[in-house]
Amino acid sequence: MSSRVTLADVAQRAGVSTxxxxxxxxxxxxxxxxxxxxxxxxxxxLGYRPNTVARSLATRRTMTFxxxxxxxxxxxxxxxxxxxxxxxxxLGYQILLCNTDQMPERELTAIEAFQEKQVDGxxxxxxxxxxxxxxxxxxxxxxxxxxxxxxxxxxxxxxxADDDRxxxxxxxxxxxxERRNIVFAAGRPGGPGHARRMRAWHEFxxxxxxxxxxxxxxxxxxxxxxxxxxxxxxxxxxPEVDGIVCFNDLVAIGAVHACIEAGKxxxxxxxxxxxxxxxLASLVEPPLTTVGHAKHxxxxxxxxxxxxxxxxxxxxxxxxxxxxxxxxxxxx
Amino acid sequence: MSSRVTLADVAQRAGVSTxxxxxxxxxxxxxxxxxxxxxxxxxxxLGYRPNTVARSLATRRTMTFxxxxxxxxxxxxxxxxxxxxxxxxxLGYQILLCNTDQMPERELTAIEAFQEKQVDGxxxxxxxxxxxxxxxxxxxxxxxxxxxxxxxxxxxxxxxADDDRxxxxxxxxxxxxERRNIVFAAGRPGGPGHARRMRAWHEFxxxxxxxxxxxxxxxxxxxxxxxxxxxxxxxxxxPEVDGIVCFNDLVAIGAVHACIEAGKxxxxxxxxxxxxxxxLASLVEPPLTTVGHAKHxxxxxxxxxxxxxxxxxxxxxxxxxxxxxxxxxxxx
DNA sequence: CACGCAAATGTGAACGCTAACATGCTAGAT
DNA sequence: ATCTAGCATGTTAGCGTTCACATTTGCGTG
Numbered sequence: 001m002s003s004r005v006t007l008a009d010v011a012q013r014a015g016v017s018t019x020x021x022x023x024x025x026x027x028x029x030x031x032x033x034x035x036x037x038x039x040x041x042x043x044x045x046l047g048y049r050p051n052t053v054a055r056s057l058a059t060r061r062t063m064t065f066x067x068x069x070x071x072x073x074x075x076x077x078x079x080x081x082x083x084x085x086x087x088x089x090x091l092g093y094q095i096l097l098c099n100t101d102q103m104p105e106r107e108l109t110a111i112e113a114f115q116e117k118q119v120d121g122x123x124x125x126x127x128x129x130x131x132x133x134x135x136x137x138x139x140x141x142x143x144x145x146x147x148x149x150x151x152x153x154x155x156x157x158x159x160x161a162d163d164d165r166x167x168x169x170x171x172x173x174x175x176x177x178e179r180r181n182i183v184f185a186a187g188r189p190g191g192p193g194h195a196r197r198m199r200a201w202h203e204f205x206x207x208x209x210x211x212x213x214x215x216x217x218x219x220x221x222x223x224x225x226x227x228x229x230x231x232x233x234x235x236x237x238x239p240e241v242d243g244i245v246c247f248n249d250l251v252a253i254g255a256v257h258a259c260i261e262a263g264k265x266x267x268x269x270x271x272x273x274x275x276x277x278x279x280l281a282s283l284v285e286p287p288l289t290t291v292g293h294a295k296h297x298x299x300x301x302x303x304x305x306x307x308x309x310x311x312x313x314x315x316x317x318x319x320x321x322x323x324x325x326x327x328x329x330x331x332x
Numbered sequence: 333m334s335s336r337v338t339l340a341d342v343a344q345r346a347g348v349s350t351x352x353x354x355x356x357x358x359x360x361x362x363x364x365x366x367x368x369x370x371x372x373x374x375x376x377x378l379g380y381r382p383n384t385v386a387r388s389l390a391t392r393r394t395m396t397f398x399x400x401x402x403x404x405x406x407x408x409x410x411x412x413x414x415x416x417x418x419x420x421x422x423l424g425y426q427i428l429l430c431n432t433d434q435m436p437e438r439e440l441t442a443i444e445a446f447q448e449k450q451v452d453g454x455x456x457x458x459x460x461x462x463x464x465x466x467x468x469x470x471x472x473x474x475x476x477x478x479x480x481x482x483x484x485x486x487x488x489x490x491x492x493a494d495d496d497r498x499x500x501x502x503x504x505x506x507x508x509x510e511r512r513n514i515v516f517a518a519g520r521p522g523g524p525g526h527a528r529r530m531r532a533w534h535e536f537x538x539x540x541x542x543x544x545x546x547x548x549x550x551x552x553x554x555x556x557x558x559x560x561x562x563x564x565x566x567x568x569x570x571p572e573v574d575g576i577v578c579f580n581d582l583v584a585i586g587a588v589h590a591c592i593e594a595g596k597x598x599x600x601x602x603x604x605x606x607x608x609x610x611x612l613a614s615l616v617e618p619p620l621t622t623v624g625h626a627k628h629x630x631x632x633x634x635x636x637x638x639x640x641x642x643x644x645x646x647x648x649x650x651x652x653x654x655x656x657x658x659x660x661x662x663x664x
Numbered sequence: 665c666a667c668g669c670a671a672a673t674g675t676g677a678a679c680g681c682t683a684a685c686a687t688g689c690t691a692g693a694t
Numbered sequence: 695a696t697c698t699a700g701c702a703t704g705t706t707a708g709c710g711t712t713c714a715c716a717t718t719t720g721c722g723t724g
Contacts, residue, residue, distance in 0.1 A: 386711040
């Protein structure tokens with residue numbers, strides 16, 4: 001029956017001031033052991049629990065972070081959120097969650113709602129807010145860390161995977177296996193990560209002396225349906241296609257389906273490489289070769305950065321997490 | 333630059349009292365249109381944003397629900413949380429998330445932390461708090477809705493899927509396909525849903541006149557590894573096994589692997605049926621036949637129940653969501 | 665033309681806590 | 695005995711809202 005017991009109730013019963021009780025609750029050492037014991041006893045008797053809303057009003061800290069993701073149902077973001085929550089919990093912070101389905105207006109609404117709730121910081125994952133609006137959005141007193149994209153003016157920092165190198169790993173892997181007609185199912189143009197991956201794609205094409213035609217990038221939705229569509233289009237345009245690199249693993253799964261539908265064997269006829277290595281990747285048939293991301297770590301680092309910032313501790317402006325090629329059956 | 337602007341700042345600048353500004357912000361009709369316009373203008377100029385922490389202290393409502401799940405990385409709970417957040421957002425509520433990895437102490441800690449944060453309600457998913465401790469835990473002023481298990485004294489309500497019937501559907505499906513040596517990979521004894529599914533299992537065995545030996549239930553961890561272990565044990569004990577029903581889809585995926593490892597073909601030699609129909613189920617090879625759960629709906633209903641309760645509206649004490657058999661290749 | 669009534673606005677106080685300072689007390693130094 | 699450090703505790707004033715009431719204003723009525 002822990003109900004409406006306040007500091008004052010405890011103070012009165014224990015015969016001390018509210019301030020002393022507050023000190024006990026907050027582990028302030030400046031309390032005589034006997035007094036502390038007495039207060040703790042009364043706290044136990046009365047079942048007192050501090051009211052963090054009142055505490056937050058007084059301290060101007062809520063010990064809460066908000067995290068904005070496109071969709072927690074997407075295993076990628078589930079892992080990122082999990083990492084963030086683990087780190088936050090360890091540091092005494094709690095996590096407010098908001099899904100936006102990649103709708104910029106909903107991202108903005110979420111940020112404002114979080115700010116009104118006085119969160120101590122916000123983690124904005126793979127935002128779809130247009131590049132040009134971002135600085136304005138970030139120009140606020142609430143620290144914001146970005147994930148899945150580069151740092152931009154106004155943000156406390158950014159945490160993302162090394163997609164450039166990841167993409168390179170994937171392409172090189174395919175080239176070494178004598179794949180010569182490689183296609184990139186590139187995700188949504190304008191979407192987070194798209195520009196970076198495209199840049200890497202073209203840089204590589206140039207440096208390797210490839211003629212542009214040999215490296216085709218096809219925009220697509222970042223889910224199985226998008227991958228299926230992109231892959232079947234690619235195979236229609238050029239039946240010689242023997243390698244597909246995908247924006248993420250969900251796209252790759254769709255691409256695999258498209259190949260099979262088109263009568264191609266994976267990996268014999270077409271090798272498929274995914275990205276991010278979600279749990280799913282090792283469970284589908286064939287298991288996906290993929291460029292692994294440290295998703296859990298991503299969430300953790302985002303929280304760590306926020307906490308460092310709040311403590312006025314120096315920290316990187318941008319953290320780039322290593323990617324690694326995980327070779328499975330879809331591109332052995 | 334939306335910083336520390338308060339109601340008082342707005343009031344002073346607009347030449348009215350804080351109360352009037354408060355009325356405008358809260359859409360209280362008892363304000364002259366001209367006054368309202370003036371106040372709104374100043375709010376715009378100053379970039380005022382209400383401080384919900386202060387508001388919550390005064391109103392004793394935080395417009396926040398806490399949700400406790402074993403692991404958001406598990407696609408089942410990701411869907412439930414997504415459903416809850418969707419419903420909550422639509423009603424102006426926000427969601428605090430906590431993962432517990434099925435550790436009862438962490439569930440208790442989470443509940444307490446949420447209470448200190450004065451959440452308006454808690455959704456406790458598939459709790460592993462021992463049956464006998466549950467009433468004490470629930471005996472609190474914060475409304476708690478349970479999911480994934482039956483209602484228990486003290487809870488506002490419970491929302492869960494009709495596993496009894498679901499399990500029946502699975503078994504009957506296998507029997508109709510002339511499978512005669514059926515095994516149940518039953519999940520963790522004492523875990524949520526375990527008792528209910530076991531009861532259904534035995535009830536069916538009795539009613540169908542089966543001798544107990546023909547329906548074996550094997551406890552296992554509720555993940556692919558658990559399923560793999562349980563299935564390989566079952567096949568070792570009885571090579572005749574031709575049907576495996578699984579606690580959930582992750583277990584089913586493990587069971588499929590075990591079958592293949594043991595040289596059995598799925599579904600020709602052994603038919604495998606999963607439960608809950610996570611997105612993964614249709615993407616593995618072979619695609620899983622499974623008993624579908626309305627996961628998104630589960631989260632939604634939990635929130636709806638909480639909101640009804642807070643509004644002192646009548647509501648069911650227990651909502652049982654229908655399950656349906658989704659037939660795919662693993663048990664055609 | 666005073667009267668009363670409703671609509672519009674204002675006035676404390678409260679929500680439960682902490683920050684910052686003030687006070688009282690004990691004990692060692694002088 | 696007196697002074698003074700320094701520890702333990704108390705006091706006061708917010709934190710930014712809303713609540714419950716009090717007050718003012720405008721307007722139709724007898």
